Amino acid sequence: MIFNNPHHKYILGLIMLLLGPLVWAKTWTICPTCEHSSIKETIQQANAHDTLLIQKGTYREFEILVDRPLVIKGIDYPIIDGEKKGEIFRVQSDGVTLDGLFIINVGVSYTKDNAAIRVIRSKNFLIQNMVLEQLFFGIYLEKSSHGKVYHNRIIGEAVDEYNSGNGIQLWYSSDVEVSKNHVQGTRDGIYLEFSDQITITDNVSRDNLRYGLHFMFSDHDVYTHNTFENNGAGVAVMFSKFITMKKNTFRKNWGTAAYGMLLKEINDAEISENTFEENTIGINIEGSNRIKYTDNDFVGNGWAIRVIGACYTNSFKGNNFLYNSFDISYNSKLNDNVFEGNFWSSYTGYDLDKDGTGDVPYRPVKLFSYVVNRTPETIVLLRSLFMDIIDFSERVSPVFTPDNLKDAQPLMKIRS
Amino acid sequence: MLKILKYSFYDLIRSRWSYVYFLFYLALGFVLLFLNNDVSKAVITLMNVIIVLIPLIGTIFGVMYYYNSREFTELLLAQPIKRSSIFMGQYFGVAGSLTMSLVLGLGIPFLLYGLLRSNAIFDFSLLLVTGAFLTFIFVGLSFVIAISNENKIKGFGYAVLLWLFLAVVYDGLFLMSLIIFEEYPLDTFSLVATALNPIDLSRILILLKLDISALLGYTGAIFRKFFGTDLGFLVSMAILFLWTLLPILSLRYKAKRKDF
Numbered sequence: 284m285i286f287n288n289p290h291h292k293y294i295l296g297l298i299m300l301l302l303g304p305l306v307w308a309k310t311w312t313i314c315p316t317c318e319h320s321s322i323k324e325t326i327q328q329a330n331a332h333d334t335l336l337i338q339k340g341t342y343r344e345f346e347i348l349v350d351r352p353l354v355i356k357g358i359d360y361p362i363i364d365g366e367k368k369g370e371i372f373r374v375q376s377d378g379v380t381l382d383g384l385f386i387i388n389v390g391v392s393y394t395k396d397n398a399a400i401r402v403i404r405s406k407n408f409l410i411q412n413m414v415l416e417q418l419f420f421g422i423y424l425e426k427s428s429h430g431k432v433y434h435n436r437i438i439g440e441a442v443d444e445y446n447s448g449n450g451i452q453l454w455y456s457s458d459v460e461v462s463k464n465h466v467q468g469t470r471d472g473i474y475l476e477f478s479d480q481i482t483i484t485d486n487v488s489r490d491n492l493r494y495g496l497h498f499m500f501s502d503h504d505v506y507t508h509n510t511f512e513n514n515g516a517g518v519a520v521m522f523s524k525f526i527t528m529k530k531n532t533f534r535k536n537w538g539t540a541a542y543g544m545l546l547k548e549i550n551d552a553e554i555s556e557n558t559f560e561e562n563t564i565g566i567n568i569e570g571s572n573r574i575k576y577t578d579n580d581f582v583g584n585g586w587a588i589r590v591i592g593a594c595y596t597n598s599f600k601g602n603n604f605l606y607n608s609f610d611i612s613y614n615s616k617l618n619d620n621v622f623e624g625n626f627w628s629s630y631t632g633y634d635l636d637k638d639g640t641g642d643v644p645y646r647p648v649k650l651f652s653y654v655v656n657r658t659p660e661t662i663v664l665l666r667s668l669f670m671d672i673i674d675f676s677e678r679v680s681p682v683f684t685p686d687n688l689k690d691a692q693p694l695m696k697i698r699s
Numbered sequence: 700m701l702k703i704l705k706y707s708f709y710d711l712i713r714s715r716w717s718y719v720y721f722l723f724y725l726a727l728g729f730v731l732l733f734l735n736n737d738v739s740k741a742v743i744t745l746m747n748v749i750i751v752l753i754p755l756i757g758t759i760f761g762v763m764y765y766y767n768s769r770e771f772t773e774l775l776l777a778q779p780i781k782r783s784s785i786f787m788g789q790y791f792g793v794a795g796s797l798t799m800s801l802v803l804g805l806g807i808p809f810l811l812y813g814l815l816r817s818n819a820i821f822d823f824s825l826l827l828v829t830g831a832f833l834t835f836i837f838v839g840l841s842f843v844i845a846i847s848n849e850n851k852i853k854g855f856g857y858a859v860l861l862w863l864f865l866a867v868v869y870d871g872l873f874l875m876s877l878i879i880f881e882e883y884p885l886d887t888f889s890l891v892a893t894a895l896n897p898i899d900l901s902r903i904l905i906l907l908k909l910d911i912s913a914l915l916g917y918t919g920a921i922f923r924k925f926f927g928t929d930l931g932f933l934v935s936m937a938i939l940f941l942w943t944l945l946p947i948l949s950l951r952y953k954a955k956r957k958d959f
Contacts, residue, residue, distance in 0.1 A: 537911075606743060662913065663893050
């Protein structure tokens with residue numbers, strides 16, 4: 284007999300245990316004309332691990348508390364209209380899935396950070412295929428971990444910084460995956476504060492008021508394959524350690540304080556294979572040490588890299604600097620950073636020994652960039668013959684620019 | 700006037716100088732594209748050539764042509780022809796043939812290298828338009844200088860000095876004054892000072908397309924308005940046009956009153 288074997292009993296018990304939630308889980312259908320027409324009430328009646336299917340329609344509800352592990356799934360994007368009264372979903376349980384809802388009209392408040400979806404102290408959540416519009420904060424993760432924010436579309440209409448919120452905000456969260464989201468028109472597209480081990484991939488963050496992506500005090504995070512375009516000030520990475528930034532695209536961040544990427548107090552990061560295209564400043568670096576910049580493309584930026592101060596032991600290797608108005612700008616005479624084996628489109632040297640690197644070192648800092656730092660109006664003299672003559676004489680015998688700031692082995696051919 | 704224009708034009712076309720000028724640009728275009736193989740980078744290099752060389756060549760050519768054709772001019776003056784049409788005809792003949800050399804000389808290599816398929820076409824045509832404007836301006840200025848100076852050496856000297864001043868010295872003075880007065884708000888001043896020099900003005904016009912990201916880096920409401928919108932483009936074009944009219948009008952004025 285099968286039950287005589289004690290091991291088999293355990294296995295059966297295990298199967299029962301695994302199947303349990305499936306077997307007893309109930310599916311609730313919610314629609315405006317059904318028996319269950321309110322999401323809030325249905326959640327209160329449901330048991331853990333039940334599924335709520337929300338049919339197409341408009342539901343005028345807000346402050347919906349999800350306090351048990353449920354799967355809440357929309358069919359054909361039902362509209363949840365918060366009527367600008369407050370927060371809409373509040374998740375306070377592990378294992379909640381939110382899928383396919385269209386949430387609009389989050390209440391704007393000056394005292395509370397109302398969000399379309401707020402997740403508090405929860406684990407193993409999944410938020411996917413949501414569309415959020417007319418929002419204050421979009422998805423707000425608070426002290427939560429091991430979740431996934433996947434393929435959501437967040438469209439804000441932010442006008443002023445003081446009365447708008449962030450698209451996706453992570454606060455004291457860890458081990459969260461944020462991928463394939465599209466965020467636009469919010470204050471910060473994606474904002475991380477005190478959040479570690481976060482992976483951010485394949486997102487598009489554009490036309491945001493302030494930063495496309497914003498890090499504060501968040502360590503060991505990775506962001507790859509994202510696109511940041513036309514944000515008020517680009518991407519800011521501040522006061523964080525061990526961040527990996529790979530294969531991202533930073534485009535068209537134009538303005539007086541706009542950067543492709545702004546680094547402030549960043550240590551031990553790795554920045555590679557990114558593309559910086561047509562930004563006023565490609566990367567603005569301040570107080571950042573031991574960062575490796577490899578294989579990035581800087582194309583047509585005003586300043587490809589602007590070093591403000593206190594940056595030590597950084598290395599720039601194998602990058603392409605193409606047609607930037609200024610390749611590198613420094614404001615001090617000290618240099619502790621290494622430039623090696625980059626391609627500079629304005630390099631005019633030669634390669635007689637045919638080893639692929641130029642025989643004359645390239646000096647990426649122009650004297651003119653010092654002049655512009657001092658008197659910004661002089662930018663109107665960019666590319667004038669007089670400036671070229673002065674830059675040339677400075678290049679021949681450096682007086683104002685750091686003597687050792689040079690690429691001794693500039694590539695002759697563009698790195699492909 | 701048209702007859703004289705035609706005569707001057709064909710005269711120049713037949714002369715070696717037009718061909719040399721044309722071949723120079725042709726060679727320049729081919730070499731640039733051959734070395735870079737990238738239309739957009741070649742456009743940047745060309746800009747440097749255009750804002751420096753075109754004024755120089757326009758100035759020297761204009762002065763040279765005026766002095767060389769002086770006897771012919773006197774012969775024409777003896778005929779019952781309006782004075783203004785003689786000088787205008789000569790002026791447009793010289794400026795027109797120079798512009799044609801420029802447009803053909805640079806246009807042919809770029810067309811062959813696939814300009815039409817590249818999105819640099821707008822930058823390139825802007826470059827040519829600016830080049831044409833500069834030719835007209837500097838030929839006009841040199842005619843004015845030549846007509847006011849009987850002495851050839853003096854006339855040449857003044858013309859080259861004018862070029863040197865506008866191409867290099869002006870920017871030096873401009874930079875000095877910006878640095879000396881850096882404590883003051885300078886954005887209006889710097890824009891006005893740019894507009895007062897046709898070379899700087901054409902440079903800015905091209906920069907608006909090439910380096911707009913850098914130009915937007917400066918905090919200043921007037922700068923922002925000027926560079927951030929189409930206003931800058933329209934205003935610079937209009938002022939460049941005024942700059943072209945200025946030497947033409949003063950040439951007419953001088954020609955009417957001059958006693959030969």
